[in-house]
Amino acid sequence: MTLHPEVARVLATLPAPPSGPLDPAALRAGEEAQVPPVAERLPLHAVEDTTADGVPVRVYTPVAADTYGLLVYLHGGAFFLGSLETHDHVARSLAQATGLKVIAAGYRRAPESAFPAGLQDCYGVVRWAVAHGAELDWDGGTLALAGDSSGANFVAAVTAMAHDEGFDRVTAQVLYYPSLDLDFDVDRYPSLRENAEGYGLETAGLAPFNAFYLDSGADPADPLVSPIKRADLTGLPPALVVTAEHDPLRDEGELYAARLAEAGVDVQVSRYPGAGHGFVQHFSWLPDFARVFTETAEFLAAHEATGEPAR
Structure with a gap:
């Protein structure tokens, strides 16, 4: 299937990326400028x-109730973009659904x-929850x-950390077009060449956009940086892996799902035709x-866990 026509139309209106080194502050400001006011x-x-032990968090309560199941949401953005504001609409939609x-x-x-500051923050929020x-x-x-x-990268890494530490409270994981292998050899996965250009996220941009994270000490060979490199995936919680047809990262997500299944993990894989990377953030209104x-709601309902209310 070709790229969704509305996605193609929007991509055609975007300016060419600026030449020269990436400016995190400028890119973040551009993202934040697109966030609608709270009233909308x-x-x-x-x-x-x-705050969760010093980490800013935003808690979304869908309806009035006595008790709730919990969902910890980790936004994407190549480890240097994204915020509570830029992904607020995703968190709201997840709570409602x-x-x-x-x-x-x-x-x-x-x-x-x-x-691993960001990764530690994410794991800390899960433990804090x-x-x-009560x-x-x-x-x-x-x-x-x-x-x-990259938020799905953190989800995969955090679930592995929790498993290794015997923290068995995580009941399910949902990975939207996950970035799971930060070794960007273009021959590693067919989708890196098949979807290299023209679909929003381009293969040539993967290394420079992730360089801020890798240059900060994240080693692509480390399974906490590239979760697909984890040797033993047994014992991890059930997973929903959502991929996009026209995404350079498509094949690593689907390979990870296959490896989870081989390890005995209950896995559901869903590839969205006509979609490119980032469609949950940018085009879920379609x-x-x-x-x-x-x-996502149906998957989590099928894996609903019960317990005693926290006190």
Whole structure:
């Protein structure tokens, strides 16, 4: 299938990327300038900003209830872009669709914060959610993780860290077009060549955009940096892996899903035809792509965990 016509139309209006070194401050400012005012965002029962042991978090409560399952959401942005604001609409949509209380993490980003600062923040937010379950009205059951692109990288890494430390509270993981292999050899996966140009995220841009993270001390050979390099995937929580047809990262996401399945993990893989990288953030308003939130809700409902309310 060709690229969705509306996506193609929008991409055709975008200016060429600036020449020379990337400027994180300028790129972040450009993203933040696109964020709609609060009055125009999807309304929920409550949205509250707080901190989780020093990490900024935004807590989204979909409806009034006595207790909730929890979903920790980790935004994407090549480890140096993205924020609680730029991905606020994704977190709101997840809360509305799933009925879970969503906790979005405003983790530290490269290049200002060296590896593994951001990853530690994300894992810390997950641990904080359990420790503060009573304050969050957690039902003691579902504690899912979801993330897009580099945020999905963190989801995979955090679930591995939790497993290795015997922290068995994570019940499911949702990976939207995950960035799982930071070795950008173009011959590594067919999709790196097949979708190299013309679909938004371009293969030639992967190395420079991820350089801020890698130059901060993140080693692509480290399974916490490239989760697909983890040798043993047994014991990890059930996973929904969403990929995009026209994404250079498509094949690494699908290979990771296959390896999870081979390790005995319950995995659901969903490739979105006509989609490019970033469609959950940028194009989920299109009916063809909006179903990603329904699909996520159905997956999490099928893997709902029960427990005693936190006290």
